[in-house]
Amino acid sequence: MKDDIAILGAGLVGSLLGIYLAQKNKYNVSIYERRPDMRLMQGSAGRSINLALSDRGIKALEDVGIMEDVKNICIPMHGRQIHNADGTQTYQAYGKEGQYINSVSRGELNKKLMDLAEAHGVEIFFEKKCEDINWKNNEVHFSGNNNMETISPDLIFGSDGAYAASRLSYQLNHDRFEYHQTFIDYGYKELTIPAGENGSFLIEKNALHIWPRGNYMLIALPNIDGSFTCTLFFPYSGDPSFESLDSKKKVDSFFKNEFADAYKLMPGITEDFFNNPTASLVTVKCFPWTHEDKFSLIGDAAHAMVPFFGQGMNCGFEDCLVLNQLWEAHQGNWTEILPKFQESRKPDADAISDLALANFTEMRDKVADEKFLAQKKIEAAFSTAYPEQWTPAYSMVTFRPDMRYSEALNKGMAQQKIMDSIMSAERDTSWEWNETTEAKMKAALQ
């Protein structure tokens, strides 16, 4: 008889995990989702950052043979298009020639993954809100559709997101559960640059656009219909802030002054600003993730992070990949797999969470800074000359799925120390790629 596996949450990670587990042909896999089936709904939630699918996520999709299906809703972004305050623009490639990340709509990708999960034999139940888990009997209690329901699977995965009900039940019923939720002083709001005539792109299609303004920023990612999903990351209070921009007039004049080129392309800016919700940005760290051989948190439920490294989904997909590798290594013995899964993934999840927080400063402030840009150029040149010895931190995280996040963090910090020393010298003598810089960097790496 096949074991029953219940996955809580039909989001990106839950759906992909369903596909992974269904492919084993050993389990009855069911997904229980709190919301109605988004495939039957019109319109979007208006509150979801466009995603950047990159190599770690792609590897996990390839591993289970579905990347081809996903490819046609992806738009490659080869670098950052920086819109400076003075109206000039600069461009920073993300990596080497041919390296890119992919803009993809969260909704479209989620729908596709749900379709694929069902095609693999996974059953998805909607409007099942997890109210509680009975940890002794391994029962999950759902409310929804006006009645209570209880299931008793053999194994439960909590992939129910940053505010996971399964994690809350764990917190309330297990002693010594480490739990940390922390917010940054910034919220975000989704805005839109509509498509041009005949679905044309009104700004460069194959780039992630950033309007860095020191204490805040606007970003834009392309959609396949020619529009761009823009997100304003903005302080909750102070001047300017979500609090201070309290009238359509103020919003209009703020965007006109601060994001002049974007403003011209956003005819609905004041309506969007007041109609769309302001959402908060949480980091969640917790431990343990698992309970015996019966339960594990996975994805955002285990490690919610801020979106500034574009790795939240990629990390969750990599969770599935790592879990699958452990499944293969331990031949489906969950008693061994689950403890190893949390031991292995916890330091990597912590690392990418910390990197994501740090990257906010980089995106909203440093990318507009001459010194920072000079450093990036030096690193890129050194990396090209000595690819074995130096990979820029962003590339290690984004384009090196063979390297653990924790390793990327450690190497990145060591490299930053070297660059701090290089860049602390007088500008004219060293802020560029030359023999002296090269010698210094080589010496520092000894």
Add this chain to the structure above:
Amino acid sequence: MKDDIAILGAGLVGSLLGIYLAQKNKYNVSIYERRPDMRLMQGSAGRSINLALSDRGIKALEDVGIMEDVKNICIPMHGRQIHNADGTQTYQAYGKEGQYINSVSRGELNKKLMDLAEAHGVEIFFEKKCEDINWKNNEVHFSGNNNMETISPDLIFGSDGAYAASRLSYQLNHDRFEYHQTFIDYGYKELTIPAGENGSFLIEKNALHIWPRGNYMLIALPNIDGSFTCTLFFPYSGDPSFESLDSKKKVDSFFKNEFADAYKLMPGITEDFFNNPTASLVTVKCFPWTHEDKFSLIGDAAHAMVPFFGQGMNCGFEDCLVLNQLWEAHQGNWTEILPKFQESRKPDADAISDLALANFTEMRDKVADEKFLAQKKIEAAFSTAYPEQWTPAYSMVTFRPDMRYSEALNKGMAQQKIMDSIMSAERDTSWEWNETTEAKMKAALQ
């Protein structure tokens, strides 16, 4: 018409807060307690560290005129009696001549405070388990006694402890709630040294006894009946640990070897060890504590800490004192009082939480260390010679209620830096109080 104030939790802080508020003669004050009335029950919970009531707590009790009532259940402890592994004993005074802390039973003190609260006109309702708070209507929903009940007070205080239901409801219903719960790798277990003949004390009555053993420790505090409440602070795993001591034989031989003098006075050690629960040690930090002019967390619910500085209760009592000072300053205007309360107390609660964690190392390890003892002597001598310029950190926290915890933490860290430098010198030349040491310390303080 008098406003209704509801206090959740009839613990030490909730009961004292009730007295403070009832004395205003402006409010109907009710306390809602989850458990049955402990005054009607036999025996103790077997899971409560004896408390050390010190100057901050005393000041709060005096301020409301009830210290006289509490005094007769207190036993003064003038210092630490250290029981070394080699069988020798050393004694460290806590402060100057005449300074002491007080051993008091949590249960006895709680009962007394409940009696006093009722005598002040506070009504206490038992077996009212807070299930949820409706933050829009300011309603509290209770279960218990087989039915649900709802109250709609004007103001609610959440003094429902380290695992507060009110705080959980806050966490689940407010965006951007900072929340951190973290545990140390040690648990604790309560044990007993019974009284001698005719209620005599079998070890020194007026001291807090410590058996420091590096990675773990046993402590004992006197009770008015001649017994001592002992607490073993011990690793959960490793060797030795709660995990490794898995038989009566192992426990017996462990205590015999490690705590030889105590072992002789603990005839029930093996029974106690397996009958009494192992409890965990949590630190909780959160923010905000308040909601408009309608709600505030207070005491452990706002800032649970580990017990190693003996300040958990004292800090909670000081919360009441500070709240009362703000009440006086703002003439009962809660719209001003509550925001000022959390702003003022949060840094102090954080400071004493951090100090409490740090003090565990001191108690279980350093108090047995020659260098540490030498440092304490030097500090005491300097403090006696120059009382205006130097108060040892322990004394600032314990005997200086005029000084904020955060100030004590900062001054303590600055002083520690000076002592590190003094103690880093060769032993023979400087590990004692002499003219050179005095000159060095005076110079460092310039």
